[in-house]
Amino acid sequence: MATTTSRPASDDLPKTPRDLLPVFIAPIIALAALPLVGSPTTWVTLTVAALAMGMMIFVIASGLTLIFGLMDVLNFGHGAFIAIGAYMAMTVLAPLSGWVQSDALTLNLAALFLAVLAAMIGTGVLGWAFERVIVRPVYGQHLKQILITMGGLIVAEQLIHVVWGGDQKPMPLPGGLRGAITIGDFALEKFRLLAVAVGLTVFIAMQLVLNRTKVGLLIRAGVENREMVEALGYRIRQLFVGVFVVGSALAGLGGTMWALYRETLTAAIGGDVMVLVFIVIIIGGLGSVGGCFLGAILVALMANYTGYLVPKIAVASNILLMVAILMWRPQGLYPVARR
Amino acid sequence: MIQSALSGDLPRSRVLSFLLAAIFLVLAFTPFLFSGSQPINTAAKICIFIVLVASYDLLLGYTGIVSFAHTMFFGIGGYGVGLALYGWGPTWTSAGLGLVIALVVGTVLAFVIGLLSLRVRAIFYAMITLAVASAFAILASQLSEYTGGEDGRSFRVPPLLRPGSVLFDIPAIGLRVDGRVLSYYLVFVSALLLLLAAFRIVNSPFGRVLQAIRENDFRAESLGYNVVYYRTVANCLAAGMAMLAGAMSAIWVRYTGPDTTLSFAIMLDILLMVVIGGMGTLYGAVIGATLFILAQNYLQKLMGVASEATSALPLIPHLLHPDRWLLWLGVLFILSVYFFPNGIVGKLREMVRGR
Numbered sequence: 099m100a101t102t103t104s105r106p107a108s109d110d111l112p113k114t115p116r117d118l119l120p121v122f123i124a125p126i127i128a129l130a131a132l133p134l135v136g137s138p139t140t141w142v143t144l145t146v147a148a149l150a151m152g153m154m155i156f157v158i159a160s161g162l163t164l165i166f167g168l169m170d171v172l173n174f175g176h177g178a179f180i181a182i183g184a185y186m187a188m189t190v191l192a193p194l195s196g197w198v199q200s201d202a203l204t205l206n207l208a209a210l211f212l213a214v215l216a217a218m219i220g221t222g223v224l225g226w227a228f229e230r231v232i233v234r235p236v237y238g239q240h241l242k243q244i245l246i247t248m249g250g251l252i253v254a255e256q257l258i259h260v261v262w263g264g265d266q267k268p269m270p271l272p273g274g275l276r277g278a279i280t281i282g283d284f285a286l287e288k289f290r291l292l293a294v295a296v297g298l299t300v301f302i303a304m305q306l307v308l309n310r311t312k313v314g315l316l317i318r319a320g321v322e323n324r325e326m327v328e329a330l331g332y333r334i335r336q337l338f339v340g341v342f343v344v345g346s347a348l349a350g351l352g353g354t355m356w357a358l359y360r361e362t363l364t365a366a367i368g369g370d371v372m373v374l375v376f377i378v379i380i381i382g383g384l385g386s387v388g389g390c391f392l393g394a395i396l397v398a399l400m401a402n403y404t405g406y407l408v409p410k411i412a413v414a415s416n417i418l419l420m421v422a423i424l425m426w427r428p429q430g431l432y433p434v435a436r437r
Numbered sequence: 438m439i440q441s442a443l444s445g446d447l448p449r450s451r452v453l454s455f456l457l458a459a460i461f462l463v464l465a466f467t468p469f470l471f472s473g474s475q476p477i478n479t480a481a482k483i484c485i486f487i488v489l490v491a492s493y494d495l496l497l498g499y500t501g502i503v504s505f506a507h508t509m510f511f512g513i514g515g516y517g518v519g520l521a522l523y524g525w526g527p528t529w530t531s532a533g534l535g536l537v538i539a540l541v542v543g544t545v546l547a548f549v550i551g552l553l554s555l556r557v558r559a560i561f562y563a564m565i566t567l568a569v570a571s572a573f574a575i576l577a578s579q580l581s582e583y584t585g586g587e588d589g590r591s592f593r594v595p596p597l598l599r600p601g602s603v604l605f606d607i608p609a610i611g612l613r614v615d616g617r618v619l620s621y622y623l624v625f626v627s628a629l630l631l632l633l634a635a636f637r638i639v640n641s642p643f644g645r646v647l648q649a650i651r652e653n654d655f656r657a658e659s660l661g662y663n664v665v666y667y668r669t670v671a672n673c674l675a676a677g678m679a680m681l682a683g684a685m686s687a688i689w690v691r692y693t694g695p696d697t698t699l700s701f702a703i704m705l706d707i708l709l710m711v712v713i714g715g716m717g718t719l720y721g722a723v724i725g726a727t728l729f730i731l732a733q734n735y736l737q738k739l740m741g742v743a744s745e746a747t748s749a750l751p752l753i754p755h756l757l758h759p760d761r762w763l764l765w766l767g768v769l770f771i772l773s774v775y776f777f778p779n780g781i782v783g784k785l786r787e788m789v790r791g792r
Binding site for chain 1: 497501503553554560561563564565567568569571572575576579580701705708709712752755756758760761763764766767768770771774775778
């Protein structure tokens with residue numbers, strides 16, 4: 099009895115138990131798919147493709163889930179940032195076609211870097227304006243938020259038609275990123291590896307910011323209890339705007355990657371991805387970055403395996419996955435925002 | 438009589454009453470007032486959308502649920518009747534059987550979706566319905582051996598409704614009632630009855646509970662109402678009405694396909710109609726649907742003229758291009774959510790109160 103009450107002072111606070119159960123779903127799905135797919139080379143290709151797709155979805159979805167967690171705003175207009183980011187990147191890449199077409203990887207990457215930078219800055223600024231004009235008057239009113247951000251999406255999509263025209267645009271991959279690296283029997287497409295690297299970087303950076311910096315601490319505290327953070331004297335308003343801008347910029351990054359992945363671009367690109375993004379954040383638990391990461395991988399694995407095995411039900415399989423997970427945990431894998 | 442037909446829920450504004458009466462009279466006599474196929478097609482589309490938008494209003498305006506799966510139910514109704522007529526031959530039995538199958542399948546689907554998501558949070562429901570509806574649309578175009586895929590299915594309606602069947606024809610007074618006119622009245626009368634049924638629903642004690650849930654679900658729960666039950670039932674009712682609208686649409690256009698019934702663009706149209714017309718009034722559905730469809734058909738022509746006129750200027754002709762009409766309606770939508778959240782109907786009623 100005495101041992102439990104007299105803890106040494108140096109001891110840390112009792113840690114919240116880590117909930118690792120959901121982490122095992124991804125490997126289970128991957129292993130279950132192996133006998134169904136049959137050949138290990140195809141399986142590796144599919145898995146890498148799934149990881150790349152998952153990372154892109156994660157980049158897009160992470161911003162949205164944070165915005166929801168922190169501000170209780172579900173931005174249905176997020177899809178517009180995906181499309182606008184991709185179009186901006188395309189605009190920057192057009193005059194750089196010399197760099198894009200050359201086989202030198204450094205020039206390719208430099209062009210891509212500039213394009214992504216432009217897309218992120220552009221969508222970031224746009225996000226700031228969107229927050230100010232569209233979202234700010236309707237904080238705290240879910241119904242109006244959904245309607246108004248949907249209206250924003252309609253207007254943004256139409257403006258894309260006005261500025262860039264409605265027809266489908268090509269978005270060629272840089273020469274150095276085409277093709278695949280072969281290791282033994284396994285062929286790994288270069289762009290997919292790049293996408294995985296970018297996604298992982300974003301995830302790690304986000305985890306570091308959220309867990310190791312003061313801003314991150316405030317964001318996490320704001321997600322848990324907004325009023326308390328305000329009462330302690332922090333201007334949560336500015337934090338909100340900052341997260342909104344970063345979330346929009348990430349959508350721009352994700353949109354650029356997604357357009358490069360598909361190598362074509364239409365104004366409806368945002369809508370196609372948003373369906374997957376919504377499934378991901380529902381699976382992950384609204385507001386949770388870790389859940390979002392896991393959810394993105396699960397959805398992408400499911401989409402790629404069923405896309406290979408039974409192509410006709412690829413999207414429906416994701417709905418089934420979502421239903422199954424919601425039956426298990428009605429609030430998603432890692433619910434954070436309790437509202 | 439009007440009082441009881443509308444379940445005591447009168448327009449409460451003279452301008453609104455006048456507008457509604459005008460819409461009713463024009464729709465009731467369209468086949469005899471105008472010649473040509475465009476006016477009657479527009480009128481039938483207005484009737485169908487009035488039902489569809491009114492059923493959506495039941496969800497959005499009266500219960501406070503945002504659903505993006507309404508076109509899915511519209512499509513289920515359309516596909517049910519359409520595929521039955523295509524597969525089992527153009528008889529009334531197959532149309533009826535198809536409708537019954539569609540209603541059962543759709544209601545079960547609405548019930549399951551509602552049960553899964555409505556107990557969590559309204560915002561969950563919006564996202565889940567969005568995902569389910571788009572998956573359904575993709576599935577419908579993928580399973581092409583059953584649904585006709587992207588091309589959809591054209592089918593023949595029962596012989597009585599075909600343009601060839603002339604009931605009576607009195608050329609002296611220009612009266613010619615053929616199968617087309619008959620189908621129009623089938624659509625018109627069904628729309629009228631369904632709209633009156635919707636008025637009955639929202640003005641019943643059940644409807645009052647829905648409005649209580651919209652205003653404050655927590656308090657409604659505390660007063661002893663099972664919120665999940667009421668929301669789910671409202672969801673199933675709205676879905677059922679949307680499926681009937683889909684069936685009407687299938688009978689009228691004699692075609693069913695993903696673009697005309699399941700696409701997300703139609704969902705956005707419904708949203709625009711209900712918000713611009715006025716949420717939570719049902720009259721808003723009538724006004725919104727009529728205005729929107731007239732705008733769709735005639736505003737585009739106007740914009741084309743304006744675009745031609747300004748073709749010397751930069752950018753402006755692009756903004757006024759006929760294909761960009763949705764841009765302006767989108768702006769109108771945002772403005773109406775901000776400044777008149779009760780839409781045109783709400784505004785008209787406020788004017789009465791202000792006087």
